[in-house]
Amino acid sequence: MGFYIVQFLTGLASASALFLVASGLSIIFGVTRIVNFAHGAFYMLGAYVAFTLTERLSGAFGFWGGIVLAALAVAIIGVLVEMLLLRRIYSSPELFQLLATFGLTLMVEDLVVLIWGPDDLLGRRAPGFRGAVEMFGQNVPSYDLFMIVLGPVVLGILWLLFHRTRWGILVRAATQDRDMVAALGVNQKWLFTSVFGAGVFLAALGGALQIPRDAVHHALDLRIIVEVFVVVVIGGLGSITGAFVAAVLVAELNAFGILVFPKISIILVFLVMAVVLIVRPWGLFGKPEAAARKTPGLSVRPWQPLSQNERIAFAVGVVLAALLPLIAGNYALAVGAEIAIFVIFAASLHFLMSVGGLASFGHAAYFGLGAYGVAFLAKIAGLPMIVCLALGPLLGLFGAAIFGFFAIQLSGVYFAMLTLAFAQIVWSIAFQWVPVTGGDNGILSIWPETWAAGPARFYWLSLAVAVAVVGLLRVIVFSPFGYALRGTRDSLLRSESIGIDAKRIQWTAFVIAGTAAGIGGSLFAYLKGSVFPDNIGIGLSVDALVMVLLGGVETVSGAVVGAIVFKALSIWLVSQTDWSKLILGGVIVLIVVAFPKGIVGMIETWRARSDAPSSKSAALAASQPEGAE
Amino acid sequence: MKLEVSGLNSFYGQAHILFDVALGVGAGEVVALLGRNGAGKSTTFRSIVGLVAQREGQIRFEGHEVAREPTYAIVRKGLGYVPEERRIFTDLTVEENLEVGRQPKRDNAAYWTPDKLFTLFPNLGEMRNRPGGRMSGGEQQMLTIARTLMGNPSLVLLDEPSEGLSPKIVEQMANAILTMKKEGVSILLSEQNLHFARLISDRAYIMERGRIRFSGTMAELEARPDVRDQYLAV
Structure with a gap:
């Protein structure tokens, strides 16, 4: 029995870290509608930077200060990314931002190896939480107990932030209708930047806090990002409470899945997510999203079958491709x-x-x-x-x-x-x-x-x-x-x-x-x-x-x-x-x-x-003002 | 003129919606923009506050050209906007909705606080902590206006304030608009309901198919049954 309780506690400790990262992803998505693929990369960066800072700075302040400083430093990187990169592409097609953040993730994966090397790094133990506490005849690391307390504390702080500060109220309003928030005189630019910074801070803090529990390595990002996506989706996008409940659920599934269903432990979480989505398509705490009203004709140029010239160009392309074996070697053909x-x-x-x-x-x-x-x-x-x-x-x-x-x-x-x-x-x-x-x-x-x-x-x-x-x-x-x-x-x-x-x-x-x-x-x-x-x-x-x-x-x-x-x-x-x-x-x-x-x-x-520089006004005048008002 | 619009052309994608729209609102005036469904009234409002991306023309507010500025900057200059679809933040309480609209005090405009707004709209004062999603249509309409007034605007664009409301609420709405006028807020409102517009407006413009077809005082419009028949009768 004791063993199961301890296993449960370990699950709760993992849940806290997962919750930190997931809540950050959730608020970023809620306000900016960006599926931030780089969230795992920021988590990993948080862990690496915290590793270095806690090694350099001494004493208890050095450790805890290092953790917080690491999260802040990575948050600043996040703010720069938002200002220099994401701001340029908010109006791009949906998912294009995903592509950008994916590119960032690739870069970070190599950068951390360049800076910190390819080997696993073992971080310092947390001062004051080095030992273990005996519970039910089992040893529980005291740092796990710290993490278990931390999760609900962060949930409480976030709740206060979102309900008791103007910034939080604006964030909640923007999560629902960001154009209306702008129409009330709020500068979205800075709201987006601050939300992105806050979300990245949470991700990096989650990563930094993991160093006493887990080795730091350069594949952390993909492992966490998938789990975090699952948490956010089970909990409901944009819901902080949902992220917390789902983080506990996922972490406990991981903790017990390996004991109860060792054969299918990896798929257990995904199975649960699939069931949740089928039963409650918007997650446990999410709300059905009103389908965005698209203005017809804005984004998609009506497709047309190929013109004669395009057909010829296409045929020429295929013929040229078919001629490749005449000039290319074996390797090039395999690549082809x-x-x-x-x-x-x-x-x-x-x-x-x-x-x-x-x-x-x-x-x-x-x-x-x-x-x-x-x-x-x-x-x-x-x-x-x-x-x-x-x-x-x-x-x-x-x-x-x-x-x-x-x-x-x-x-x-x-x-x-x-x-x-x-x-x-x-x-x-x-x-x-x-x-x-x-x-x-x-x-x-x-x-x-x-x-x-x-x-x-x-x-x-x-x-x-x-x-x-x-x-x-x-x-x-x-x-x-x-x-x-x-x-x-x-x-x-x-x-x-x-x-x-x-x-x-x-x-x-x-x-x-x-x-x-x-x-x-x-x-x-x-x-x-x-x-x-x-x-x-x-x-x-x-x-x-x-x-x-x-x-x-x-x-x-x-x-x-x-x-x-x-x-x-x-x-x-x-x-x-x-x-x-x-x-x-x-x-x-x-x-x-x-x-x-x-x-x-x-x-x-x-x-x-180049086709029609002069016919623009004619085309505009000819089209029906459908959907005016 | 508080607000002066001229040569305004707007487009949704390839569709040309507004054609050389010109209109003006004087300080302290209530002006009605009349027209049938689809005439381009909402698009005119959305274009003025910069919510229509493709637009050309001059928009002068308090003597400053604002056509190139982003929405939030235009609104912060004191040009409030109340959208037709209400767009209450349903997850936020009444007080939180008001907080989103709050802007610093402005020297040349009335200063609104939640308490002052609750005397203007007594219903709202009784449900300060109710989420916007659990309010009736009329209450939501009042909340959108109150929310915009929290920005202490010197001019408000009111898009179809009487739409879909019961006669009793429409009357309250007319009184609220007259109180706003007394406080010195200039108002440009769009309406299909001539009766409602007549109660509160000084002047009127009539739109049809994206063009201004008539401009004059309410008295002048009274004298032109032909204009009313041609552009407003359903």
């Missing part, structure tokens, strides 16, 4: 095949995101399922390659059909998080079901048959499939189904009122996108000759998002360009430098600032400008 595969993957996510308005954060699940589908068929059933390629993606289709059914019940960030949860569940199965999937060792030696073997042949195969899939997706965009899907994206209510079964349309789109991703995954298994749980990992899902956003969400061809640029750049950087993440992250940040509409979006804007 990989890029073609990622074009398929990115195009499938782009279809879901831009045509369907459904931004999935777990699209790698269906890519990975396609890869594992091929691996099972080839290794276990021993089927010929052509059959494996045809049937492998079906696993992606089935996965998308099951998960998509639940995911499309939600929208916006909650949809994103549920898809993330499903992807994590698939990843955990691949990782933990060792007898079938080989676990971390993966499934090896899946090689193409002679007709597709060799770099040139495999490259041609990948290219042909990529052209076919992208072409098919384009045909769907301009089909009645595509129009209906765009209708559900632009206004769920209106499309349903003209008889479109919106959920069914969205579900179908999810399945199409999942199947296309599965096709990419199937090819990928043959390209690499193996499959690993990483093929389902969050990293891959994020890569896909980056490719789509980089190319431009609001264009039809954006995903293709984004995939080529991102994949080529990252492969090249990895081969050239040890600090590829730093440079890649920097390039992403620069692109976000320079091309706030994505690469293709920018090109289209330039073209539109």
Whole structure:
């Protein structure tokens, strides 16, 4: 019995740190609507800076002062990031800020290694909390007890801050309706900056306070960010109380999951999140968000089928790509095949995101399922390659059909998080079901048959499939189904009122996108000759998002360009430098600032400008003043 | 003139909404902007306070050109805005809603405190700690006006203050607006309800399809049944 109580207390101590970080993420999202992917990076920076400061400064004041100073220092970095980077892109398409903060995360991951080295660092023990207290015949670290008290204390301070100060009241008001707050004379700029600074302070404090409990290392950010996303979503975005309750829930699930269900401990948290989102789509303490009223025609230039010239340009591009084996060596062809595969993957996510308005954060699940589908068929059933390629993606289709059914019940960030949860569940199965999937060792030696073997042949195969899939997706965009899907994206209510079964349309789109991703995954298994749980990992899902956003969400061809640029750049950087993440992250940040509409979006804007400089007023006069007032 | 707008053109994306709108409000005046649903009244207000991103033209407030300034800066100069959709902060209490609107005292404008506003809108005084989400439509409408007055504006843009309210509340609203006028607040209000506008306004503009079609005193409008029929009758 005592053991379980102590386990419970350990869970509570972890919950406090989790709560600090999650509450910061929650208030940042509430006010600025930014999904701050860099929140984990700020947490990690807090831990590293606190490590250095507590080493340098002596005595009890040195330790506690170091912790607070570290959080403050990182908060200042956060404020600078907000002022120099995020302020420029608030008006960019939704999720573009996510791309920017992802770029920052990549940079920080390399920077901490540059500054503090690659090894784990063990921090100082907290003065006054070095020992353990005996409870129920077990030793409980006294620092854990300190953390257990700290969580509710911070919750109380935040509550007072949000209910008893003008700043807090403004933050709550802005969380609900920031334009109205501006219309009452409040300078949003500084409100956003201060909120971002406060949120980063909480994240860094959470990281700094972890150093007596945990080693500091350069992968802390991804571990915490996923857990924190889960906490915030279970608790309800923007709710501090919700973040606290959810942090306790998640931390206790982690503490007991390993005891009660050791086989599925990793997926337990995600399973609970999926259940919560399905039962209460806005989290335990969240409120249903009023759908933002979009002004039609503001963001999306109506898509048109390719013109004659564009068709020719496209055909020339494909022919040139097909001629690559005449000049390129084996390595370049392998890279080319990989890029073609990622074009398929990115195009499938782009279809879901831009045509369907459904931004999935777990699209790698269906890519990975396609890869594992091929691996099972080839290794276990021993089927010929052509059959494996045809049937492998079906696993992606089935996965998308099951998960998509639940995911499309939600929208916006909650949809994103549920898809993330499903992807994590698939990843955990691949990782933990060792007898079938080989676990971390993966499934090896899946090689193409002679007709597709060799770099040139495999490259041609990948290219042909990529052209076919992208072409098919384009045909769907301009089909009645595509129009209906765009209708559900632009206004769920209106499309349903003209008889479109919106959920069914969205579900179908999810399945199409999942199947296309599965096709990419199937090819990928043959390209690499193996499959690993990483093929389902969050990293891959994020890569896909980056490719789509980089190319431009609001264009039809954006995903293709984004995939080529991102994949080529990252492969090249990895081969050239040890600090590829730093440079890649920097390039992403620069692109976000320079091309706030994505690469293709920018090109289209330039073209539109040079096409019709004089006809602007005529076009404006001709259009109906619909929705005036 | 307290507020002088000229050559105002506004766009939503590709759609041209306002065409060369020109209007003015004198110090202490109550001016009505009349027109049917969709005439462009709300867009005019939103353009004046900078909530429509694409706009061209001159907007002079107390002699200063404000067209290039951000919304919050325009509002801080003393140009208050009460939106049509009310947009109460539903999670915040009545007092907290007022706090969001609070701005420093201004020399050339009436100074409002929560207590003074609770005498103007007695209903609100009885529910100081009630969340905005649990108030009736009429109470919310009063709260939006009170919230804007907390910024001590010298001029208020009131977008359809009588819309959707019961006759009794409409009467209270008219009295509140007249009290504001007595305090020296200039008011530009948009209305579809000519009867309500007539009760409180000195002058009127009539809009149709994004253009100003008529301008004159209330008495002049009385004398023009043809104008009323053409632009206001439903």
